[in-house]
Amino acid sequence: MTEISLHIMDLVQNSIRAKASFIDIEVSESLQKNKLYIQITDNGIGMSADVLKKASDPFFTSRTTRKVGLGISLYKQLVEQCNGTVTLTSHEGEGTKLSSAMDLNNIDRQPMGDISGVLVLLIAANTGIQFRYSHTTEKGQYVLDTKEIKNTLGDTPVNDPGVMKFIKEMIHENLQEINIQS
Numbered sequence: 001m002t003e004i005s006l007h008i009m010d011l012v013q014n015s016i017r018a019k020a021s022f023i024d025i026e027v028s029e030s031l032q033k034n035k036l037y038i039q040i041t042d043n044g045i046g047m048s049a050d051v052l053k054k055a056s057d058p059f060f061t062s063r064t065t066r067k068v069g070l071g072i073s074l075y076k077q078l079v080e081q082c083n084g085t086v087t088l089t090s091h092e093g094e095g096t097k098l099s100s101a102m103d104l105n106n107i108d109r110q111p112m113g114d115i116s117g118v119l120v121l122l123i124a125a126n127t128g129i130q131f132r133y134s135h136t137t138e139k140g141q142y143v144l145d146t147k148e149i150k151n152t153l154g155d156t157p158v159n160d161p162g163v164m165k166f167i168k169e170m171i172h173e174n175l176q177e178i179n180i181q182s
Contacts, residue, residue: 003113010071011040012122018044021129028136029181036104041097047090082106116171124159142174
């Protein structure tokens with residue numbers, strides 16, 4: 001993967017497969033601390049202690065359609081190349097949390113990429129899931145919550161093409177206002 005947004009999409013797919021009804025994605029950039037923090041939390045089925053120990057092993061997957069699970073291991077490799085750490089916690093029946101911190105200006109750090117496009121794809125393809133996305137910089141914070149969007153839309157589906165276009169533009173404009181690092 002060449003962009004952090006694609007890693008986020010891949011990691012969120014784990015939450016979707018874990019039957020999460022709520023997925024919280026938090027991104028925080030600090031130029032002063034030279035850190036990029038990303039945390040993804042879900043209320044899915046969680047993992048047993050045994051599965052949790054193996055989760056970052058590229059040769060382990062709980063999926064039956066393939067024999068490898070590269071998502072977490074590739075993301076962990078990227079974070080570690082950027083002088084960072086990844087912490088994964090999970091409890092069966094309670095959900096999972098993946099937290100990471102890496103150097104923001106590291107030469108190996110991939111660009112954020114099209115996070116607004118990734119979010120719109122996730123929201124449109126998973127209308128039954130509440131997504132909360134927050135992005136914080138020294139310039140401010142932007143928060144998107146699909147529960148609020150759905151309440152505003154009423155009977156209009158969130159995956160209506162016009163709504164999706166509006167959401168993507170809204171995310172993009174708000175992230176530009178808080179001056180995210182690409």
